[in-house]
Amino acid sequence: MRTEEAIEIVEAYQLWRRDKNVPSKYKQPDPTELGKAIDKLIDVAKDSENPMPTCIQCKSNKHMILEGWHYACEMCQLEYSGD
Numbered sequence: 001m002r003t004e005e006a007i008e009i010v011e012a013y014q015l016w017r018r019d020k021n022v023p024s025k026y027k028q029p030d031p032t033e034l035g036k037a038i039d040k041l042i043d044v045a046k047d048s049e050n051p052m053p054t055c056i057q058c059k060s061n062k063h064m065i066l067e068g069w070h071y072a073c074e075m076c077q078l079e080y081s082g083d
C-alpha cells in the first residue's frame, strides 16, 4: 500500500468516526483496509525515526533487518556493515 493511500484511508476513518450524524454521513472504511493503512503508517513513522540503509541489489530498504551490529537484506541474503 502506498503512503498516500494509507493516509486517505485513515483520514476517511477519522471523518466517519467524528461525524455526529446517526448514521454517519461518511462511509465507514473497511476495517481490514484500515488495519493495513495503520501498519503502513507505523512503518513510515519508524522509518523516518531510524531509516534503514538501501540494499545495493534490490535498491530498496523494505527487507532490511538489523542483525546485531550489521544490517542484512532478508530478500537478497546480503549483509552490510553498520556504517
Ligand SMILES: [Zn+2]
Pocket (backbone or CB within 6 Å): 055, 056, 057, 058, 059, 060, 063, 073, 074, 075, 076, 077, 078
Ligand atoms: Zn536486497
